[in-house]
Amino acid sequence: MTALEALERLPRLNLRGFVSPVQLLERFSEAIGVEVWCKRDDMGTVGLAGNKVRKLEVELAHAVASGATHLVAEGSRLSNATRAVAAASAVLGLKCTLLLCHDEPHEPVGNLMLDGLFGADLRFVGNVTWLELAEHAQKVVSDLEQTGERVYRLPIGCASELSCLGFALAYGELRNQMRELGRTDGTVIHASSSGGTHAGLVLGNALHGFESEIRGIVVAENVYPDVAGTYLSFARGGASLIGADVELTREHINISEAYLGEGYGLPASGVYEAIDLLATKEGLLVDPVYSGKAVAAIIDLAKKNELKGPVVFWHTGGYHALFDPRYAKRIWAEIGRLSKIVL
Ligand SMILES: Cc1ncc(COP(=O)(O)O)c(C=O)c1O
Numbered sequence: 001m002t003a004l005e006a007l008e009r010l011p012r013l014n015l016r017g018f019v020s021p022v023q024l025l026e027r028f029s030e031a032i033g034v035e036v037w038c039k040r041d042d043m044g045t046v047g048l049a050g051n052k053v054r055k056l057e058v059e060l061a062h063a064v065a066s067g068a069t070h071l072v073a074e075g076s077r078l079s080n081a082t083r084a085v086a087a088a089s090a091v092l093g094l095k096c097t098l099l100l101c102h103d104e105p106h107e108p109v110g111n112l113m114l115d116g117l118f119g120a121d122l123r124f125v126g127n128v129t130w131l132e133l134a135e136h137a138q139k140v141v142s143d144l145e146q147t148g149e150r151v152y153r154l155p156i157g158c159a160s161e162l163s164c165l166g167f168a169l170a171y172g173e174l175r176n177q178m179r180e181l182g183r184t185d186g187t188v189i190h191a192s193s194s195g196g197t198h199a200g201l202v203l204g205n206a207l208h209g210f211e212s213e214i215r216g217i218v219v220a221e222n223v224y225p226d227v228a229g230t231y232l233s234f235a236r237g238g239a240s241l242i243g244a245d246v247e248l249t250r251e252h253i254n255i256s257e258a259y260l261g262e263g264y265g266l267p268a269s270g271v272y273e274a275i276d277l278l279a280t281k282e283g284l285l286v287d288p289v290y291s292g293k294a295v296a297a298i299i300d301l302a303k304k305n306e307l308k309g310p311v312v313f314w315h316t317g318g319y320h321a322l323f324d325p326r327y328a329k330r331i332w333a334e335i336g337r338l339s340k341i342v343l
Pocket of ligand 1: 079157159191195316317
């Protein structure tokens, strides 16, 4: 069996329910002067939309097969990953505990409200580092196991060697879709933090002979002591799980921190322009924490003439943050709608 066959045969759940389409962003492309397509992984139900669904389809197939009764996941209160885990646990009839690295908020907004609606037990552990958060999570796992639960713990961002295979598969899906449309996928650009998306796309690209360029736009600072090295280890680990004989080196990890701005969840130049342009030209939503920074990168690179089409913007989702008043008010003010209404 070839590695691609092993990848195709990987046990996985169908959590999204459909194959996400690829669409040409015609009016956006015209505005920035580069042909841009969009892989619509933002689509799905409110709970099961975005890039985490790909990872969970693989990771949770394994969890279910190993008899898990309880999922434990960790993240920030803005986390799309924990929200998707909460939604998936409801779909699968599993219990769910989430550890969130914030103080208990005054208002339940955005993903946080959804985490609760999907029935997850929410634990707020204060403003801690990713490492400390992981220690808290491990303690919760031990406590739950002592009560007889069979716990399956998902790492931050649901990033792992196994889950990145969901994105290696996704790369092949995009490649076939673009070919059917008579185009190649050229450069693929996506928002990146915990690294599973990038690692999986890079591995998928490697399995198909490195025909495309995969670029990750980093949206969170210092996620690991060695960011590129950790991404690479996911990709290599994923490759060995399917017996793939591919040579992956640091050079294949193509990530940029140029659009991180002030940091995770904080302003960065070009993000409001990106939200506005995509919304008004395509009726498509991106958020200021994740996907908005990837679109800001596409616009900036196009302005500098550093991007040749066709480009695929891999929409990793995250529109839920738009319903967090902290972001909603800022976006409303920044794009000038507020003054129009007051007048
Ligand atoms: C909307 C969105 N885009 C992109 C990412 C980054 O993906 P990854 O964690 O696989 O790097 C995340 C992760 O939280 C996300 O929620």
